[in-house]
Amino acid sequence: MKVVFVAICVLACAINFSTSKDAALETVSKHGQLSVNGVDLVDQNGEKVQLKGMSLFWDVWMPQYYNKDSIDGVHDNCHSNVVRAATTATSEYDGGYIDDPEESLERLYAVVDAAIEDDIYVIVDWHDHEADTHKEYAVEFFDTVSKKYTGVPNIIYETFNEPTGQSWNDILKPYHEEVIKTIRANDPDNVIILGTPTWSSAVDQAAASPITGQTNIMYTLHFYAGTHKQWLRDTATNALNQGLPLFVTEYGTVNADATAPVDEAESRLWWNWLDEHNISYANWAISDKVEGASALVPNTTATQVCQEEYLTESGRLVIAQNQA
Template sequence: MPTKRKIDSILKVNGTDIVDANGHKVVLKGAGLGGHLNMENFITGFSGHEHEHRAALLSVLGPQKYKFFFDKFLEYFFTSSDAKFFASLGVNCIRVPFNYRHFEDDMNPGVYKEEGFQLLDRIVNICSEQNLYVILDLHAVPGGQNQDWHSDSGSSKAMFWNFKEFQDRMVNLWVALAKHYRGNAFIAGYNPLNEPADPDHVNLINFYYRVEKAIREVDPDHVLFIDGNTYAMDFSQFPAEPFPNTVYACHDYSMMGFPTGDPYLGTSAQKKKLRESFERKVAFMRKQKVPIWNGEFGPVYASATDDANFQQTNSQRFALLQEQLSIYQESDISWSIWLYKDIGYQGMVYVSPSSPYMQLIAPFLEKKKALDLDFWGCSDSKVAHIYAPFLTALKEMVPKHLRDKIYPNVWTFERQVERRVRECLLSEYMGWEMAELFRGKTEEELDELAGSFKFENCVLRDELNGILQTDARFGDELGAES
């Protein structure tokens, strides 16, 4: 494998390429550090939204033990051991999703908490020691930029687009971040907003104009990574003139990699569908001749506990992943797979089932899965009979021609209902049930629970990592030729 070039200059955009100061093309390949500075229910096991999960644990543990547990969790989740392993695969970039709540409180907006910068600095410093790039990804904003759990709004509405105050705060936060990281060559760039979903489209475009201008005033050098609308899949309303020094980002999940989708059998029709779906998402980039970054993609994986044929299922999903990577290779597409570490759904690394944390929450996970509270990686097979008559009755109340009026209208009526009932309301109740599992824990026990996320205590998903390593090797060989 060719030796990686030492990171010593800020990246920039040159036509359809990302290049370093010497003009060498850099294809960014890596993973998202989801579940860390922006927690998600399926990644670490709680139900509902992060701020609800934290509030429930605070109530059960009290302030001192609550702080102790989360300090240890954040410390152990990503360490130098993780970065060394990551770099050993030949991948070169970690996308770091973060929640605005680490930087400011809603009751004290605009007053920045130093610990937020310290948390990011720690990751950047660890990555720099392993010659890894970092992309800073604002994953959750006040009011929520989309309707899903990972924007941590607590509701099914993206209220970020309705309040200028929310948008002002996030522009100002990016100014503070850009000031902090200007000149840092290990920062590949800034991803101002993950998966925005603006029903009117124009609010998002206006926000991008504002945040681009504000960032450039304090840091004219770093690349911006701009997500498309409607969960990074729609660029139809974007201005024809692209922003300077900007990479445009799509997300390219395939339902064939999830339990609710058709299995991937590698047919010519399925391969055609994968390619057409990707090309539809990147048509804007192709036309405008700007770089493409696939900021998220990847299947979830089955286990023996939930699928008697899990090995066959996973073989199909690995084949799907390889087909997607082959499509990206054709145009030297930069990518960031979702995700690096979790409790077993999707991670390159996952928490051991025998760990103290997994042993503690195992009964809750089983119940949560049976109730289908997480959209990610679950099915409603055990509760469909409960919801079917309820949904039938609701559909009779709503005229058929109005059932697609609620944005995103690509979601079915059934999806809109389960989002509100199961993933918001019922999940919030269940979050308190999970929190009760932590009641009475000593700091020593809490340290052991958080320590379950240490790299040394985790399991490697070898076949997935081998696929990524092979693709990264292709990128290194390409870089050596450029």
Template sequence: MARLGTVLALAATLLLPGALVAPQASAMPAGSPAEVNGQLRVCGVKLCNKHGKPIQLRGMSTHGIQWYSQCVKTQSLDALANDWKADVLRISIYIQEGGYETNPRKFTDMVHGYIEEATKRGMYALVDWHQLTPGDPNHNTSRAKTFFKEIAARHKNKTNIIYDIANEPNGVSWSRVKSYAEQVIPVIRAEDPDSLVLVGTHGWSTFGLSDGKNPQEVVNNKVNASNVMYTFHFYAASHGSEYLNTLSRVADQVPVFVTEFGTQEASGDGGNDFTQAQRYLDLLSAKKISWVNWNFSDDERSGAVFKPGACSGTSFTGTSKLKPAGVWIRDRIRTADNFPTG
């Protein structure tokens, strides 16, 4: 990932530090996505709300908070919740690459703060343990247990927390990923027993497809835990019909949550393929599969929604500060949610 925002990120301050110590749930705005849907749970292969009705969440992922924390602030989050009408904020905490392992206290506190900010705006807070290199999540098992134990203990009374315990396992067998998940999930559940947990699949969260593996490996050897969903990632300009068809097939067999996708190439850069991206979104809509787009920053790459330098300002509503991918994805998040109640 780019280091363009590193200097700015080091200078950025945490969001409302006083919010970092509050252990109890904040009152969410009436009618907001997280207030309407409440505690999420898996029902069959669908994500269901507190009324037991299948729903689809849509939202945005931060870039790595060690580089682009300046893009996650009061004005930008207000725009995401109220102008974009997003349902979920994915909080991307890298483990290596200058992230968590360099200063666990600092980055854990940042995540606490972002959870509070999402909560008071009525969005779900999807905590993304963004392990990437090395690709075997077992490299970070001890760190993950420490991190998630604290996050779950502090926020267990909230109903809008989603735990994503392994971003993109790669170069590793599914059995190794499954073993990792079955060590980390009990740590979360000991603190937050009714939580929704997401597990990254091998092959950079493609059910093994990008590593040349058979996606049925996951289907035939599920994680031994309840209330779990499996993640799928795609980039429309790189991942064509084979990936789309795989997603369609596995989503009928296990619960799937698309925790990351882009309209461009897998690098997060290059030209946008909006036609192929729309094919994916049509499928996700038809099957009520929740999705999060990468990424809510002003990185120079085409996949970052804001134009370079936008995050130094305070105006984030409308489309004037957005790249083409940002205009496109904002429009698709803004379409009316359909959240059935009791």
């Protein structure tokens, strides 16, 4: 009995009980400056770290959530250690950074400053499907933001939300390389995430021809559980096996067009796969739009973000996962 008791004690002492499963407690003050080691996101001590949280909706259409009250809710009630600010590059009717950079930056800075105050990470996302045709604006945007927040460990850059049919080798790689160069002139260390072809799902193309000569870069994987099944997990697993580090900056529990129903079974398969591979993820979206992907019911205010009575079916499922 004594031998068994000693063995149990040794095993218990070897377990790190200080590690929380609740993402809200895995903060910047705990993990500090992030970097990339192989396919893994690691913290200031070189230990693997996983970010789990929420993406805001396109800023021009949901500006009411680009403020401190909303980010407090994302952290406290959505149990998140990362929030993604989706800065609209341009929209057909409602503007965006290209039309009104000062207003766009004001919204972005409100989110970034709130995330810093709340001790969580924040993804600065150039939310565009045709960023290659707006490259001069993207370069200007990332130059401005990276100068303002140089050396701030909370910041993660996402250079191109979702390319569509652009060639990886001919168009996307040169675009990313130029934006990386711009950011690195101001911020040599913070993680940069690069959009991949076909709505950021064709990570196999990036794995076949990754960007070289850079550190702390990752590649975007997006999925919607109702549409993207085992075939995409297989594609992503192959990319990981080729050494491509992945970050899911956007995912949904529903169909790719954001419509219901919630596919809980497939969502859980995805979460299990993400957790198994230590891949970080942010849910789409902090939005009260009437559609399946929204985490919030209609007319939810910033002060009510992620409170239980204001969550949709998807929102409830996602927030439970952020604590798992």
